Amino acid sequence: MLRLYRIPFSTNVERVALALAHKGIEVEWVDVDPADRTPVREVSGQDLVPVLVEEDGSVTYDSTRILARLEELHPDPPLYPRDPARRAEVEVFLDWFNRVWKRPPNALDAELGKAEPNSALVTELAAELAASRDVFERLLAGRDHLFGEFSVGDCAAFPFLRYARYSDAEDEERFHLILVEHLRPLDDHPRLAAWLERMERRPRG
Ligand SMILES: N[C@@H](CCC(=O)N[C@@H](CS)C(=O)NCC(=O)O)C(=O)O
Structure with missing residues (x-):
């Protein structure tokens, strides 16, 4: 059985969980203490989750690479x-999404972590x-998912965009609070709001 390492409230883990449910793949989840990454480091040589370990011991880390690997291992039903x-x-x-869309929230996270954040930069980001x-409102014009059929694009974007509508009371991660603060409200983005509701209802692996 495939093994997957995760921590609570991880956006990048949720990407993979959505893909697993779509493909009907069962995995053994390994819950890692966010404060102690030793098991993740031992298995993958780095600290971040998700990490995929296959039956033969081969290891893949980085959610985008894991999504592509799942498609290779289980092509049906397709995600791409x-x-x-x-x-x-x-x-x-x-x-x-990974290199452009994520930049402002990551930069905000870094800036707001400083003793004296640059307020002009914060406003711009x-x-x-x-x-x-x-962009997402327009991508959803006339269709239910970002690229027509449900795809890896929806799996990758939803776990981040969901904060425009959903959040968990116990989740205090600054990155997520930034998304809550700056992606809401959705009054002028009805297609994005409907897509978030559609995606939130999907099963997770
Ligand atoms: N590029 C990586 C990023 C992975 C990543 O940032 N994972 C987060 C959880 S979403 C993590 O492990 N963060 C370390 C921490 O929270 O201490 C991916 O797409 O998987």
Whole structure:
């Protein structure tokens, strides 16, 4: 059986959990204490979750790489479009999401962790994060998921965008509180709100 290492409230773990449920893959979850990453470091040589360990001992870390590996191991039902051009479009989105969309909230997290945050920079990053809602609203015009059919694009984006509508009382992680503060409200983004509700109802592995 596949083994997956996780910590509570992890966005990147939820990406994989959504994909597992879609594919009907059962895994053995290994719950790690967020304050002690020793088991994660021992198995993968780095501290971050999720980490996937296969039956033969091969190890994959980084949620985007794990999603691609799950597709290789269990192609049906697909998580990536079968058409190569449409698959490339979704892969461009994954790269944009990971490297462009995530930058403002990560930079805000770093700035707000400083003793004296630069307030002009905070305002600029917050505005960029809030404006990103418009992209998703347009991606959802006339369709139920970001690229038409449910795909890896939805798995990758939802765990972050969900804070526009959902949050957990015990989750005090600053990164998540930043998303709550700057992605709400959704009054002007009804398609994004409906997609979040649709995605929240999906099962997790
Ligand atoms: N690029 C990695 C990032 C993984 C990552 O940042 N994981 C977070 C949980 S969502 C983590 O382990 N953070 C360390 C911590 O919270 O101490 C991925 O996509 O999996």
